Every structure is written in C-alpha cells, then in structure tokens.
Amino acid sequence: MAERERLVHIVDDVPELEGTSTLTMVLALDGFLDAGNAAERAVQHLVDMSEGPVVATFDVDQLHDYRARRPPMSFVRDHYEAYDAPRLVVRLLRDAGGTPYLLLHGPEPDNRWEAFCRAVREVVERLGVTRVVGIGSVPMAVPHTRPIALTPHANDPSLLTAESPWRGELRIPSSVQALLEIRLGEWGHAAMGFVAHVPHYLAQLDYPLASAALLEQVEIAGRLTIDLSGLHAEAADKEAEIAAYLEANQEVAEVVAALERQYDAFERAEESGTSLLAADQPLPTGEEIGAQFEQFLAGLDGPDGLEGRDGPDDADDAAGQERD
Structure with missing residues (x-):
C-alpha cells in the first residue's frame, strides 16, 4: 500500500495467532464517543488485565491534528x-481463559478517514480477524439510578445481540468507528458495536458502570471472558459518592427524580405498546436541567464534592474531547 508513506506497519510473524479459527478485534478510539470516559476506562481495564505486544502501529503523524489536540509534555525548570x-496501535491480549484477541485503541484520526479504514482492512485480513467489536458512549437524558441502556449496531443484522431502542432514522455526527463499520461490511468483514447511554450530568466524570456494561457486551459478542470485578467495585464506589452528593443537594436530587419519572414512563409505554411520551410526566426543560447541573458539576470541585477526581481541569479536558 503506497498512500504517501505506509499508514500501518504490521508485525509479520505472530505465532500466538497461528491456528486461531476465530479472532475478535475490540475497537475503541478516543476523542468523540466517550461520555463518562467509558470506552477509555474499558480499554485501560483490558490492558491492565493482560499486557500484550503491539502487533500493528499506525502512522499517527499522517492522521493527527496536533494543533486541535495538542499532546501533553513536561517543562522541567529550564528544559522540555x-x-x-x-x-494508535493494535495490541495482542488474552482474556481470562487465555483466548487471544486484539485491541485497536488510540486517538480517533482527525483526517484521512478512508485511508485509515483501508489500513484497518489490511490489519483485519493480514492477522485473520473474524469480527470487529467497537465500543463508545454518548450523553443522554437518563437517570443514573436505572440500568445502563445500550444501542447495539452491526453491518450484518445476524450479528446483533439485542434489539435497538431506536425507531426510524436519526441524523447524527459521523465518527471514524461508524465509517469503518460501513466499509468493513462492504469488504465482507463482520463488524458490530455498542454505545452506552451515560447520564448527561455525569458525562464529564469517570463513569465505570458504563465501562463495565460495555465490556459485558464485548464478552458476549466477542466470545471472550473478562474479569470485571475491579470495574464493578469502582462503579459501586462511584454510585455511593453520587448518592451522598444528591442526598445533600435536594434541588439536584429533584431533577434526577424527574428524569426517573420520565424514564419509567417510557418503559411503561414501551411495555404497553402505546406512545413513548407520557403527558403527565413532563421532562424538565433544558434550561432547568442545565442550571441545576451547572451547580452539580461546580460542587464537585469543592471540598464537599465527589471524591476520585484528579482536579478541576479533568472536566475541561473531557469537555474538550466531547467537542472533538
């Protein structure tokens, strides 16, 4: 492949994959579909569970907009x-049962999306990938006190493991993960994924419950076994912190309660086959939600806010990633 310079470099000899009849590649690119840092935390969990070699490396210099997303560096007294x-790499990992799988992770390319898709196709065909499973998350007007909802998607209906909660057509901003799923389908390769619905008022915080929910679906779709006990423990701690904060901030708790009523109304309507909208359970206006949760997020930076944040810049960084 001679597009400018070679876009991906693949290890020629990977003995761990010899004789493998099925091979899943998990896909998670940060910078867009990552409310609550759900995909990023899921990736870190997979890497922590099984450190493995890099088997493919993409030439980020051809894909990354350094001025839009400036990489961090250190200035130490008088020098950089x-x-x-x-x-942007593909790692070879193993699940809890020793089954090998691949993980493609790193920053979402800012440009040359079609060239990137062709490069991923080369990885898929050279390494014998039989299924690509993408993960991501989006902010939604849902309460954290209800089960995490997910949107499944696939380039072949037979790959779907659950029914989509959506009806009809939605026009949404594109991502390279979505484009890759389309292109892989055109090239005859199976690709699917899951998008977790993260409460919008928690989108700028780490939300490990969504990470665990995504990896549970990766287990099913990729036929893998992943130890999620650590993520579930993190999620329990975070839920306790949020509950303590809401107990001390009644106005915010009332907005969450309104979201709960709306969620439950939708659920009842779906079960009965009637309208999804319940006239007697109005959703709070955007202005009401925004005003309450500006106070919510501001409170997290104070001495009485949620624990577990590294500092006030974290929310700004996450917001910047959402905008990217």
Missing part, C-alpha cells in the same frame, strides 16, 4: 522533556 506522543 517527557513528550507524550499520541499512539
């Missing part, structure tokens, strides 16, 4: 050092 260069 420790430049954290962005990396």
Whole structure:
C-alpha cells in the first residue's frame, strides 16, 4: 500500500495467532464517543488485565491534528522533556481463559478517514480477524439510578445481540468507528458495536458502570471472558459518592427524580405498546436541567464534592474531547 508513506506497519510473524479459527478485534478510539470516559476506562481495564505486544502501529503523524489536540509534555525548570506522543496501535491480549484477541485503541484520526479504514482492512485480513467489536458512549437524558441502556449496531443484522431502542432514522455526527463499520461490511468483514447511554450530568466524570456494561457486551459478542470485578467495585464506589452528593443537594436530587419519572414512563409505554411520551410526566426543560447541573458539576470541585477526581481541569479536558 503506497498512500504517501505506509499508514500501518504490521508485525509479520505472530505465532500466538497461528491456528486461531476465530479472532475478535475490540475497537475503541478516543476523542468523540466517550461520555463518562467509558470506552477509555474499558480499554485501560483490558490492558491492565493482560499486557500484550503491539502487533500493528499506525502512522499517527499522517492522521493527527496536533494543533486541535495538542499532546501533553513536561517543562522541567529550564528544559522540555517527557513528550507524550499520541499512539494508535493494535495490541495482542488474552482474556481470562487465555483466548487471544486484539485491541485497536488510540486517538480517533482527525483526517484521512478512508485511508485509515483501508489500513484497518489490511490489519483485519493480514492477522485473520473474524469480527470487529467497537465500543463508545454518548450523553443522554437518563437517570443514573436505572440500568445502563445500550444501542447495539452491526453491518450484518445476524450479528446483533439485542434489539435497538431506536425507531426510524436519526441524523447524527459521523465518527471514524461508524465509517469503518460501513466499509468493513462492504469488504465482507463482520463488524458490530455498542454505545452506552451515560447520564448527561455525569458525562464529564469517570463513569465505570458504563465501562463495565460495555465490556459485558464485548464478552458476549466477542466470545471472550473478562474479569470485571475491579470495574464493578469502582462503579459501586462511584454510585455511593453520587448518592451522598444528591442526598445533600435536594434541588439536584429533584431533577434526577424527574428524569426517573420520565424514564419509567417510557418503559411503561414501551411495555404497553402505546406512545413513548407520557403527558403527565413532563421532562424538565433544558434550561432547568442545565442550571441545576451547572451547580452539580461546580460542587464537585469543592471540598464537599465527589471524591476520585484528579482536579478541576479533568472536566475541561473531557469537555474538550466531547467537542472533538
């Protein structure tokens, strides 16, 4: 492949994959579909569970807009050092039962999307990938006190593991993960994925419950076994922190209660086959929700806010990623 310079470099000899009849590649690109840092935390969990070699490396210099997303570096007294260069790689990992699988992760390409898709196709065909499973998350007007909802999607209906909650057509901003699913289908390769619905008032915080929900679906779709006990423990701690905050902030708790009523009304309507909208359970206006949760997020930076945040810049960084 001679597009400018070679876009992906693949390891020629991967003995761990010899004789493998099925091979899943998990896909998670940060910068867009990652409310609550759900996909990023899921990726970190997979890497922590099984450190493995890099078997393919993409030339990020051809894909990354450095001025839009400037990589961090350190300035130490009188000199620069420790430049954290962005990396877009495919790792070979093993699940809890020793089954090998691949993980493609790193920053979503800012440009050359079609060329990137062709490069991923080369990885899929050279390494013998039989199924690609993407993960992501979006902010939604849902309460954190109800089960995490997910939107499944696939380029072949037979791959779907659950029914989509959506009806009809939605026009949405595109992502390279979505484009890749389309292109892989055109090239005869199976690709699917899951998008977790994260409460919008928690979208700027780490939300490990959504990470665990995504990896549970990866287990099913990829026929893998993943130890999620650590993520579930993190999620329990976070839920306790949120509950304590809401107990001390009644106005915010009332907005969450309104979201609960709306959620339950939708559920009842779906079960009965009637309208999805319940006239007696109005959703709070955007202005009401925004005003209450501006106070909510502001409170997290204070001494009485939620624990577990590294600092006030985290929310700004996450917001920047959402905008990207």
